[in-house]
Amino acid sequence: MSSKINGQVSPHSCSHLLQFRRRNGPDSFRALQDCLRVKPPGGRASIRRDPAEVPCCQACGESGSNRLYACVTCAAVSCHAPQLTSHAAAHAQSMSPGHEIAVDVDRAELFCCECRDQVYDQGFDAAFVLAQNTATTTTGSTLMQYSAEPGNLRKRRRVDYRHWSPDSRECVTMTNLSTPLYDSTNSSDVPWGLRGLNNLGNTCFMNSVLQALLHTPLLRNYFLSDRHNRYHCQQKNVANNDGKNGRLCLACDVDAMFSAVFSGDRTPYSPAKFLYSWWQHAANLASYEQQDAHEFFISMLHRIHEKEEKDQGKPHSQGSGDCCIAHRVFSGILRSDVMCMACGFTSTTYDPCIDFPLDLEPNRGGSAKSSSTKSHNSCNVEAERISLNKDCSISTLKGCLERFTRPERLGSDQKFFCQKCQVRQECLKQMSIRKLPLVSCFHIKRFEHSSIRKMSRKVDGHLQFPFSLDMAPYLSSSILRSRFGHRIFPFDGDEQDAPNDLSSEFELFAVVTHTGRLDAGHYVTYLRFSNQWYKCDDAWITQVSENIVRAAQGYMMFYVQKMLCYRASEK
Amino acid sequence: MELQDLQESVNIKMIQSGEKERLKDLLRERLAECGWEDEMRALCRGFMRNKVTNSVKLDDLINEITPKGKETVPDNVKAELLQRIRSFIAYAV
Numbered sequence: 323m324s325s326k327i328n329g330q331v332s333p334h335s336c337s338h339l340l341q342f343r344r345r346n347g348p349d350s351f352r353a354l355q356d357c358l359r360v361k362p363p364g365g366r367a368s369i370r371r372d373p374a375e376v377p378c379c380q381a382c383g384e385s386g387s388n389r390l391y392a393c394v395t396c397a398a399v400s401c402h403a404p405q406l407t408s409h410a411a412a413h414a415q416s417m418s419p420g421h422e423i424a425v426d427v428d429r430a431e432l433f434c435c436e437c438r439d440q441v442y443d444q445g446f447d448a449a450f451v452l453a454q455n456t457a458t459t460t461t462g463s464t465l466m467q468y469s470a471e472p473g474n475l476r477k478r479r480r481v482d483y484r485h486w487s488p489d490s491r492e493c494v495t496m497t498n499l500s501t502p503l504y505d506s507t508n509s510s511d512v513p514w515g516l517r518g519l520n521n522l523g524n525t526c527f528m529n530s531v532l533q534a535l536l537h538t539p540l541l542r543n544y545f546l547s548d549r550h551n552r553y554h555c556q557q558k559n560v561a562n563n564d565g566k567n568g569r570l571c572l573a574c575d576v577d578a579m580f581s582a583v584f585s586g587d588r589t590p591y592s593p594a595k596f597l598y599s600w601w602q603h604a605a606n607l608a609s610y611e612q613q614d615a616h617e618f619f620i621s622m623l624h625r626i627h628e629k630e631e632k633d634q635g636k637p638h639s640q641g642s643g644d645c646c647i648a649h650r651v652f653s654g655i656l657r658s659d660v661m662c663m664a665c666g667f668t669s670t671t672y673d674p675c676i677d678f679p680l681d682l683e684p685n686r687g688g689s690a691k692s693s694s695t696k697s698h699n700s701c702n703v704e705a706e707r708i709s710l711n712k713d714c715s716i717s718t719l720k721g722c723l724e725r726f727t728r729p730e731r732l733g734s735d736q737k738f739f740c741q742k743c744q745v746r747q748e749c750l751k752q753m754s755i756r757k758l759p760l761v762s763c764f765h766i767k768r769f770e771h772s773s774i775r776k777m778s779r780k781v782d783g784h785l786q787f788p789f790s791l792d793m794a795p796y797l798s799s800s801i802l803r804s805r806f807g808h809r810i811f812p813f814d815g816d817e818q819d820a821p822n823d824l825s826s827e828f829e830l831f832a833v834v835t836h837t838g839r840l841d842a843g844h845y846v847t848y849l850r851f852s853n854q855w856y857k858c859d860d861a862w863i864t865q866v867s868e869n870i871v872r873a874a875q876g877y878m879m880f881y882v883q884k885m886l887c888y889r890a891s892e893k
Numbered sequence: 894m895e896l897q898d899l900q901e902s903v904n905i906k907m908i909q910s911g912e913k914e915r916l917k918d919l920l921r922e923r924l925a926e927c928g929w930e931d932e933m934r935a936l937c938r939g940f941m942r943n944k945v946t947n948s949v950k951l952d953d954l955i956n957e958i959t960p961k962g963k964e965t966v967p968d969n970v971k972a973e974l975l976q977r978i979r980s981f982i983a984y985a986v
Binding site: 374376385404433437438439440728 | 901904905908909925948950951952953955956959
């Protein structure tokens with residue numbers, strides 16, 4: 323009886339609900355649709371025959387403290403207190419059979435008074451979501467704006483992983499055309515490819531990010547399997563006669579670096595050629611000054627993407643995941659819902675993203691957030707801070723993600739133009755993740771630039787991060803589901819071929835940390851190889867214990883999907 | 894006027910003026926902010942996990958969690974709501 327809808331197992335229907343449906347046919351809940359009342363901002367739903375009705379129990383007149391249920395057969399409202407008397411259950415028994423199913427008047431959820439449990443009905447939930455959408459928008463449909471058409475929404479067929487091993491002819495070709503690594507016996511037990519990077523003058527910001535990228539499984543496999551061959555790429559560029567600019571290819575330098583790092587040579591490597599190339603790409607950053615590691619990361623991925631785009635001659639929307647290796651690995655899609663507080667009109671936008679910027683301090687995140695809290699009660703901000711400190715004295719990555727996806731009331735200074743009201747209104751904004759990247763990079767905003775005070779500062783607080791992370795609660799599908807209550811209904815992000823829950827499970831493999839002050843600090847990367855951690859401090863690589871990593875001040879965290887799904891490529 | 898009648902009339906006034914809904918929303922917001930909601934969710938999960946059978950009824954869950962939930966509402970949240978209710982009564986009566 324239990325069936326699977328969009329990866330969600332729907333619970334067993336109780337026999338009373340089945341009987342009710344059988345008696346009343348497909349339109350069992352038609353009458354309820356007219357009683358559904360939705361409060362515009364936030365869209366919480368309730369059941370009232372008349373908008374001003376104050377429901378109270380028919381048996382005892384109770385209207386305050388207990389749950390109230392309306393019988394879906396005769397509309398009688400009864401109270402239900404689990405421990406004490408239940409007039410709802412009494413009603414079901416006295417009118418039996420046929421009066422077991424009732425609807426919670428304040429939640430618009432179904433309940434079986436005989437089984438004394440919540441029940442779920444797909445038809446009811448579908449009708450409910452439809453009615454709620456119509457109620458909030460009145461125009462009949464939620465208007466969607468696509469700032470970037472998410473290209474990955476096209477359905478892709480999943481394919482099975484097929485193991486490949488070379489046949490004898492291919493073996494011969496491989497031995498003839500490749501140079502064997504000089505020390506393939508690998509005497510030390512240091513993982514393959516772990517090599518220090520020399521500091522070329524305040525370049526620890528670059529080295530730390532490069533270490534993380536060099537050991538990103540998907541990038542490593544891409545470059546080591548010769549998918550971007552620098553010799554081939556150069557030949558192609560000469561043939562195309564692109565001129566000076568066309569010859570620059572950052573991916574070629576990355577390819578060269580991969581070859582050098584995985585050559586087996588253990589002496590520290592100097593990424594001088596790479597640095598020089600990057601300077602040519604980003605002229606404004608070409609100096610021996612300390613730079614921001616995150617800025618470098620973004621700039622580097624952007625250059626790789628740009629080149630690819632130029633070569634293919636057609637612009638790809640970022641986030642589609644079909645363009646360059648950088649975006650295939652790191653890009654995801656964010657969904658942002660802005661709901662007008664006056665009419666409930668919701669405008670949805672999808673934006674590609676390369677990483678997730680997270681605020682470290684709860685009260686500092688958005689000025690709007692704290693100001694809205696202030697408007698409620700000025701002393702409460704302080705109280706909230708105290709209670710937060712009491713409950714979780716240390717901030718966690720999960721806490722940051724929760725704040726990232728929590729609905730945020732935009733203050734009066736950030737009014738939003740509502741398309742329906744045709745004026746600027748106060749609104750509620752909520753972010754969620756529409757599509758997860760294969761590798762999620764979390765950027766903790768430790769450097770704060772205040773334009774008002776014309777100064778910058780570093781946020782030094784410690785952040786706990788798990789080695790294994792489930793991203794499911796932050797997905798659009800989960801966020802929407804919690805907005806609509808407990809329903810069985812396909813929401814955004816529930817694709818029919820949606821991979822199982824495993825694809826939201828992530829595993830930590832690199833942490834870029836920052837120590838010191840804003841203007842004079844040092845970046846160090848910690849890398850994980852089969853549960854053993856290594857500290858990469860420029861040229862020096864040392865094995866460290868897990869606790870050192872946990873205590874470090876994380877600036878960028880790199881997580882990779884635990885289970886990668888193979889999908890048929892469109893090419 | 895009897896105390897019960899007074900309570901009932903205030904209750905009805907609160908519902909009709911929409912203040913009750915506003916209070917409910919405020920309470921929900923506060924409980925989410927202070928982590929109480931997450932705590933309750935964790936308690937529910939724990940309760941379900943400890944059950945051998947796979948069928949925990951909503952009633953069982955409410956019976957089990959309600960007392961703990963009432964105990965752990967932070968004092969400052971209670972104080973804020975009380976303040977709001979007081980000022981409503983002062984305004985309405």
